[in-house]
Amino acid sequence: MAVAEGANENLNPNETKGKIITCKAAVAYGPGKPLVVEHVLVDPPQKMEVRIKILYTSICHTDLSAWQGKNEAQHAYPRILGHEASGIVESVGEGVCDMKEGDFVVPIFNGECGDCGYCKCEQTNKCERFGVDGMKKVMVNDGATRFSTVDGKPIYHFLNTSTFTEYTVVDSACVVKIHFDGDGDLNPYIKKLTLLSCGVSTGVGAAWNIANVHSASTVAVFGLGAVGLAVAEGARARGASKIIGVDINPDKFIKGRAMGITDFINPVDEEKPVYERIREITDGGVHYSFECAGNLNVLRDAFLSAHEGWGLTVLLGIHPSPEMLPIHPMELFTGRRIVGSVFGGFKGKTQLPHFAQKCMHGVVKLDDFITHELPFEEINKAFDLLVAGKSLRSLLHF
Structure with a gap:
């Protein structure tokens, strides 16, 4: 495996292994407050943990919602947010056998221990101990954090990952080693594979693993952020004949067309309900619809x-409201x-490496998802771009 030139030029495990590292991180001190880029302390990994040097990290709407404090479960401060990243293993804790120092990895918020009943069940990608958990703010091993301020106060973790930092400590169940098949060079894909931590895997996986979109099928995608467009990209790769994008932002269709969207509906411009319009142009409804907006x-x-008799709706949007499903049982x-659908139905450690190969071989196009690249210090600007609807993924680099 070839690692990006210069990617680990500042990484010397002989100097840092087993020691506390001082590095930059973007710390959230309260809902809606600008993140503070400051120096923090990062402890060595303990048993079955991995310390990662982050190369690239990006911002997802889940990070935005957490930063805005929309979910009470996320009210734990100070905290290091972020859950999309790629990096290099700096050191591993006792018992970690599937990766070593210098390996290229992506952290995942929905882990896979491989030992629990859920992991051994082919019908789910949930993990009993390391599944996605918005309540979790400390490590599994000892209920403590691996981050602290320079004066020793604890800083909490986020979604099993905490990637808005130059170094992070993650349970090994939530770290996936990626390589290029054969003699291929991983260098051109380093930054793009950051997107596999969440957005692209979540969207494409929903189309492939959950819906199993088939050739010549019809698809409707509601909400054309990065996840929605990843659904469209997954449907395109599967040969869907019609992919309808629904969003109130007409600018989204420009980007969506490159990812396979054939028709665009702006609810603001429609005199009738959107579902009626979709039924009209698809002879009764689509085979698959995807809700990516988090709106009831x-x-x-x-x-x-979705078409009567066989239509399937896949729910991807995050709904923090206590309101129930707007569907009558009848x-x-x-x-x-x-x-x-969570994380696109992928079992992270066993299935994501294969998906990464497909991405690197061009089955899924990753380039169009990266709309901005910024130095890590401009993380608040990246949040502003997302809030304004001007970005899909802003890639931050150290």
């Missing part, structure tokens, strides 16, 4: 846009189905 009204439109007797 949008979810109902997505459900009703409506399920029409044959429409609805299912949720």
Whole structure:
């Protein structure tokens, strides 16, 4: 495996292994407050943990929601957010056998221990101990953090990963080693593979693993952020005949067209419900609809846009509201189905490496998802771009 030139030029495990590292991180001190880029202390990894030198990290809407404090479970400060990244293993804790210092890896928020009943079940990608958990803010080993301020105060973790930092410590169940098959060079893909930590895997996986979109099928995607566009890209790769994008931002269609979207519907411009419009142009409804907006009204439109008898709606949007599903039980007797999807149905450690190979071989196009590249110190600007709807993924580098 070839590692990007210069990627680990400042990484010398002989000098840092087993020691506390002082490095830069963007620390959240309260909901909506600008992140503070400052020096923090990062402890060595303990048993079955990995310390990673982050090369690139990007910002997802889940990070945005956490920063805004929309979910009470995320009210733990100070905290290091972030869950999309790529990096190099700096050191490993006792018992870690599937990776070593210098390996190229991506952290994942939905881990895979490989030993629990969930991991051994082929019907789920949930892990009993390391599955996605918005409540979790400390490490599994000892209930403590691996981050602290320079004066010794603890800094909490986020979504099993905490990637807005030059170094992070992650449970090994939440770290995936990536390599290029054969004699290929990994260098051209280092930054792009950052997107596999969440957005692209979540969207493409929903199309492939959860819906199993088939050739010549029809698809509707509600919400054209990075996840929604990843769904469209996954549907395009599977040969869908019609991919309808639904969003109130008309600028999204420009980017969406490159990712396979064939039709665009802006609800603001429609005189009738969106689901009626979709039924009209798809002879009764789509085979697959995907709700990526985290909005209950949008979810109902997505459900009703699916064809009676066989239509499937896949829920990807995060819904922090306590409101329940806007579906009457009797409506399920029409044959429409609805299912949720976490991390695109991928079992991270066993299946993500294969997906990475497909991306590196061009089956899935990653380049169009990266709209901005910024130095890490400009992380607040990257958040502003996301809030303004001007970015899909802003890639931050150290």
